[in-house]
Amino acid sequence: MTIYCFCRVFLFLALRTCWGDVEEIVPVLMNDVKVTLSDQYLQVRATLPAASRFISSFEPKASAQTVHHMLMYGCTTLPRQIIQRNPSGMSKRCGSGERLIYGWAKDAPGLALPDHVGVHTGDAAGLRYITLEIHYLQPTSEPDSSGVLVHLSSTPRDSLAGILAFATHFTIPPRLDSHEVSVTCCYSGPEPLRGFAFRVHTHTLGRSVRLDRVSALGETQRLLERSPELTQIFEPLEEELIIQPGSMLRVTCRFNSSEQHQPVHAGPSHHHEMCNLYLMYHTKEALSLQCYSDNMNYITPTDALPRSGSTPYRFAQLLPGTIAASDVLPDRPGVGQAAQTEGWNEHAHGQVGGVALSPSQESVFIFHRGNRRWDGGSFTADHRITATSPIAEDTVLEVDASTGKFKQSWGAGQFYMPHGLTVDHDGHLWITDCGLHQVIKLSRTGDTLLTLGEELVPGHDSEHFCKPTQVAVSADGSFFVADGYCNSRVMHFNAQGKLVKKWGSGTAKAFNVPHSIVVDDCQERIYVADRENRMVMGYGIDGMLLSSVSLGALGAVYDLAQVPGGSLMALTWPRQERRTPFVVRLVETAVGNGQLTAASAQLLPMVDSPHALVLTGAHNDNTTVVYVGETRFNQRSALHKLHPGS
Secondary structure (H helix, E strand, O other): OEEEEEEEOOOOOEEEEEOOEEEEEEEEEOOOEOOOOOOEEEEEEEEOOOOOEEEEEEEEEOOOOOEEEEEEEEEOEOOOOOOOOOOEOOOOOOOEOOEEEEEEEOOOOOEEOOOOEEEEEEHHHOEOEEEEEEEEOOOOOOOEOOEEEEEEEOOOOOEEEEEEEEEOOOEEOOOOOOEEEEEEEEOOOOOOEEEEEEEEEOOOOEEEEEEEEEOOOOOEEEEEEEOOOOOOOOEEEEEEEEEOOOOEEEEEEEEOOOOOOOOEEEOOOOOOEOOEEEEEEEEOOOOEEEEEOOOEEEEOOOOOOOOOOOOOOOOEEOOOOOOOHHHOOOOOOOOEEOEEOOOOOOOOOOOEEEEEEOOOOOEEEEEEOOOOOOOOOOEOOOOOEOOOOOOOOOOEEEEEOOOOOEEEEEOOOOOOOEEEEEEOOOOOEEEEEOOOOEEEEEOOOOOEEEEEOOOOOOOOOOOOOOOEEEEEEOOOOOEEEEEOOOOOEEEEEOOOOOEEEEEOOOOOOOOOOEEEEEEEOOOOEEEEEEOOOOEEEEEEOOOOEEEEEEOHHHOEEEEEEEEOOOEEEEEEEOOOOOOOOEEEEEEEOOOOOEEEEEEEEEEOOOOOOEEEEEEEOOOOOOOOEEEEEEOOOOOOOOEEEEEOOO
16 A cells, blocks of 8 residues: 655755855755655655746755655645545645656766756746655655755746656566567647756666657657666756657657566556656746656646746637627627737838748748739739749848847849748748749758759649648658649648649649648648638548638638647638638647637737738747738738737
């Protein structure tokens, strides 16, 4: 029987000031407890300062002769019930906002975080309390004061630390020299994880624990591996391990049960086994992630990690079903309205074809048309551009996502009619040019890496495009092209640019201008903005239609952006009705059942002719920023930085 007891500890702070930085030590230690049972779990709690602090290191005070392992959790609130005894081996560590922040076993040394990384604590971070859970294998003859000293700093960090925890339920058959247990999840977060240390944990039967990246074709790439028989430290990595959104991750534990005569089950006692890997990472926004039994649970900051200084908003709720004009009138109660960041974009540029963020979300790329306008005379009846030379000005502009400050521009003399822009996980730019009728992959500085389609020649076969609109790139490097104004089809290519499949054109379910396309790697879905049909269509990787939604009075669908966790954001414009554009959140109520629902909407009264959008901070409604580009020919107002309003 596993028994959980709970102890309180008074907060004791040791402070010293160095060049204005306040350093504090919070002792999270048992208060001379007497352990009376085998496999006893005790918890000790501490209160953290209300002001913002950053955990810089963890200093364990324990011995493997007494303590089997320790896990430390950050909490927003504590449970109301202070003392529990639960024979199932489960306990409530936090009242709300629980997240794992540290672990220790087998006499592991302390852990110092990189200088620019910390765990944000305090009221603004939603982390006011610490619960330390200690597993004692055997009764102790003397009172015990094991625990951890938590080192805090008042100096803000550039990145925030988190732990991605892997675990699963399993049973190990007896008398096997080797038995493997795996858990697989897809990371669907808003930004890359930058792993800098990892720790593995099993009990006595474990021989190795490894982390692999799995491709869509089932191919594996070994990322990390360590024996749990070694000291179970957080082993620092020589180079950061980058986990991009859409990455499929698999942890595998190998066990030896050759001397066991009965099956061994997963569980909390030393008679059970465990299969754990903890990847410590840092991100710009605070995230809490776990992968338990083949389902990565994405805990959003809205639920667990509120942040200070953010712009609060809540999308207005729309009733499911047919969307009528009365549902989206500006004076409808509950319909939100976005607020604009004034003075953010002061750079001269033309009609915005596409807008995209760098993988780090620190830069915004703008693909614009300079002094060229797309109007009724831009193309001939057979879709050839009438301009006889490329645009003379730079057409690709990079600015700081936060300040709007200029970084670089390029593209003069290269493009005829800029349209779509996508930045992949490696930072490469994928553009579509409706005048060139080409799809082009470029480096961040403009070097051409791949070109598809014949220059200036529209066509309907597999070697040509006709005014292609946008590219969506999968985590494995394969990509999808929305093609476009005159072919009205989707084309799927492998990473080398070889056509895999195409669908849409010439079928009963043909598009009426597929204007935008996004890929959800974790759900294996392709979403297409069917602009003039005012629909969003959801497909499997094989091109099979799985879901759709008609947006009706919300207008033509110009662009789509993926929101972490499986939802979408659509940019719509009731152009024919001469009404205000919207951003609309779409939710697939049950993946694969054909039910996409418009869940909420925001008015964009400051936008006249919307064409493209991208969003950052989308895992947290409190920090979402939407960048909207438009084709209104006004060189200093064609890109907006918006905060959806409350």
